[in-house]
Amino acid sequence: MVPMTRYDVAVIGAGPAGLAAALAADKEGASVLLIEREARLGGILKQCIHDGFGLVRFGEKLSGPEYAERFISQLPGSGVAVSTLSFVSGIERVGESCYITLITREGIKRVQTHSLVLATGCRERTSRQIGVHGHHCAGVFTAGSAQYYTNILGKLPTRRCVILGSGDIGLIMARRLTLEGAEVVGVYEAKPTPSGLTRNISQCLNDFDIPLHTSKTVTRVFGDQRLAAVEISDVDERMRPIPGTETIVECDALILSVGLIPENELAETLHVPIDPKTKGAIVDENNHSLIDGVFACGNALHVNDLVDYVSESGETAGRAAAKRPVTERDLAGIACNSSLLYVVPQRVDKNAANAERTFYFRSSCDMDDATLTVLKDGQTLHTKYYAHLRPPEMEHLRLTLTIDALDGSSPLLFHLEGTKHAQ
Numbered sequence: 001m002v003p004m005t006r007y008d009v010a011v012i013g014a015g016p017a018g019l020a021a022a023l024a025a026d027k028e029g030a031s032v033l034l035i036e037r038e039a040r041l042g043g044i045l046k047q048c049i050h051d052g053f054g055l056v057r058f059g060e061k062l063s064g065p066e067y068a069e070r071f072i073s074q075l076p077g078s079g080v081a082v083s084t085l086s087f088v089s090g091i092e093r094v095g096e097s098c099y100i101t102l103i104t105r106e107g108i109k110r111v112q113t114h115s116l117v118l119a120t121g122c123r124e125r126t127s128r129q130i131g132v133h134g135h136h137c138a139g140v141f142t143a144g145s146a147q148y149y150t151n152i153l154g155k156l157p158t159r160r161c162v163i164l165g166s167g168d169i170g171l172i173m174a175r176r177l178t179l180e181g182a183e184v185v186g187v188y189e190a191k192p193t194p195s196g197l198t199r200n201i202s203q204c205l206n207d208f209d210i211p212l213h214t215s216k217t218v219t220r221v222f223g224d225q226r227l228a229a230v231e232i233s234d235v236d237e238r239m240r241p242i243p244g245t246e247t248i249v250e251c252d253a254l255i256l257s258v259g260l261i262p263e264n265e266l267a268e269t270l271h272v273p274i275d276p277k278t279k280g281a282i283v284d285e286n287n288h289s290l291i292d293g294v295f296a297c298g299n300a301l302h303v304n305d306l307v308d309y310v311s312e313s314g315e316t317a318g319r320a321a322a323k324r325p326v327t328e329r330d331l332a333g334i335a336c337n338s339s340l341l342y343v344v345p346q347r348v349d350k351n352a353a354n355a356e357r358t359f360y361f362r363s364s365c366d367m368d369d370a371t372l373t374v375l376k377d378g379q380t381l382h383t384k385y386y387a388h389l390r391p392p393e394m395e396h397l398r399l400t401l402t403i404d405a406l407d408g409s410s411p412l413l414f415h416l417e418g419t420k421h422a423q
Contacts, residue, residue, distance in 0.1 A: 002101075002110045007033040007081070009321045010100060010113035012088055012266065015043020016307050017298025017314035018119030019071035024318030025117070026078045032322075033111060034075075035102065036084045041075075042068035043121055044144070045307070047151045050172055052199075056308035067307060091116075093270055096293065115293050115321035118267055118281070119314060122260040122299040124169075130258050132164075133220045139227030143169035143257040147176070156180055158253030162230050163187045164218045166194040166201070168305065168392075170257020175204035184210050185249055188232060190217040190239045193366055193421070195259075195392050197305055217241065221254060230254055260303045270294055277342040278302040284331060284347040285357040286320035287313060295321050302344050302360065305394050309360065316358075327351055333411035339364055341391060343414050353403040360396045363389040363416060370418025374399065381405050381412075389418070 009025040011018045014036035022034040040046060045053070048064025055061060058070070075082060083104060090101035100111040124142040132140075141149070141157055147169065149157040159182055163170045166189040174184045187205060192215050194201055205212050213232075219241050220231035234245035262280040264272075272289045273282045281289040281296035288295050297317035298310040331347040341362040348357060363370065367389045374382040382399055389395065405412075 002108050004110045004112055005033075006112045007031045008113065009033070009115045009117060009318070010035060010098065010111055011117040011119055011318070012100075013043065013119035013121055013298075013300070014038075014041040014082070014084075015119060015121050015298065016045060016068065016071070016310045017121070017300070017317075018043070018117070019068070019075075020311040020314030021117045021119055021295075021297055021318030021321070022080045023071060023074055023078060024315040025115075025322040026080050028319055028322035030115075030322035032080045033113070034080050034082045035086050035088065035100070036082070037087045039085050041072050041082070041084070047144075047147050048172075049151050050176070053307050056306060057311060064307075071311070088266060091266055091269055093291065093293070098270075098293065115295065115324055117295045117297060117314075117317050117321050118264075118300050119296075119298050119317075120263040120266060120300045122262045122303055124256070125259045125261060127221075127254070127256060130256075132218055132254075134222060135224065137221065137223040137225060137227050139223065139253045140221060141253060141255050143167065143173050143255055146173050146253075146255050150176060150180065156182060158182050158251075158255070160185065160251045161253040161255055162218065162232075162249055162251045163255045163257060165189060165257035165259070166196050166212060167257035167259065168196040168200050170255060171196045171200040171204040173255060173257070174210050175208055178208050178210065185251060186211040186213055188216045188218060189214045190235050191215070193390075195257075197392055198390070218254060219246065222248075227252055227254060260299065262300045262303065264296075264300060267294070267296060267300070272296070275342065275344075275346055278344060280344075282346045283344070284329065284349050285316075285345050285352065285355070286349070287317035287345070288320055288329070290331075290347075293324070302342065304360075305392060309394065309396065312358070332406050332409075334359075334414065335411040336361070336414040337416060339367070339370075339416040339418070339420075340414060348401065348406065348412065350403075350406040353406055354400060356398055356400045358396055358398050359414070360394055361414065361416075362391050362394050364391060366390050366421035367416075367418040368421070370416060372397070373415045373417075375413045375415060376405050377408065377410050386418070389416075
């Protein structure tokens with residue numbers, strides 16, 4: 001018979017969000033199990049040896065492993081049970097409990113938990129997902145894979161490469177590979193503006209004279225056993241390749257930094273409603289999904305650009321998972337205009353009126369002199385001015401909403417307007 005253990009809170013994923021969630025739930029007095037499929041805790045931070053982590057939370061420039069260690073070091077003094085090399089093979093919700101089936105080194109185990117926190121992170125898009133044609137040859141890496149080869153395995157995956165996409169991991173790897181002696185021909189971005197943080201464009205590309213080419217994409221790869229060259233084409237305003245603009249660039253590797261997708265297969269097995277804009281769960285201000293007892297946080301909820309906000313999200317979920325509301329939630333909706341890509345959370349609990357809430361949002365395009373207005377039934381509740389907004393740089397807003405502001409059935413509207421940059 002498969003043994004069954006019981007915990008108040010189970011956290012799946014021991015990256016920065018999961019670590020923060022587990023420790024926060026433990027501090028609230030809950031019995032907590034932290035589940036990690038890898039041998040070591042820390043998630044993606046283990047391979048992020050560059051600095052820049054922790055500026056918001058700790059006021060220091062830490063490397064990824066240093067940031068993770070700030071949380072990992074707290075585990076021995078806590079009551080959190082940790083299960084590494086543990087793969088979740090099944091999960092179901094029955095009544096008020098979740099039942100998790102784990103494959104571990106000791107065999108199959110079953111876990112019953114009152115609250116479940118999904119801190120499963122995100123995954124990278126691949127060449128097949130963006131329509132790059134050609135043979136399936138060696139030498140095509142995601143930026144995260146190239147980072148793993150270089151920083152964890154100590155293997156240089158390329159001598160001369162092209163980087164497609166200007167996401168932050170791609171920008172950081174452009175610098176990292178250059179420091180290791182590889183030649184980065186250039187970073188190519190299909191959008192008219194770069195996708196990474198301004199500081200990474202400056203520190204990783206400009207400081208190392210690595211060219212950034214916008215409105216260009218890789219349309220084909222060439223090579224049998226190993227990549228030998230790529231075809232690069234200009235794109236139109238709808239990011240479609242323009243015939244006749246193709247050029248061939250010789251290289252031995254193509255590194256993809258073309259976006260991240262929240263990892264939500266487990267959430268979907270529990271029928272957790274997913275926001276098509278964020279690709280993560282629809283949640284309230286406590287990161288509580290629309291399925292009672294199931295919480296989501298970190299990059300599984302929406303892709304963050306700062307790990308400090310990932311940890312903050314995990315702590316919010318962990319505290320709420322440990323407490324669990326004693327009254328049924330009464331959720332009000334959140335809507336936004338087309339100048340915003342999304343707002344998280346997508347719901348607020350009317351029963352938690354007068355509590356301070358944190359909202360995260362991204363603009364849909366580069367904007368100057370922008371004003372964010374929060375409205376209810378046409379009445380202005382809050383306004384905030386932003387000199388500059390960029391889609392890659394997530395913003396957050398702390399807001400206290402009164403009972404009157406949450407009354408009624410109409411949603412809160414987040415309205416953003418400003419001077420949009422010409423594309």
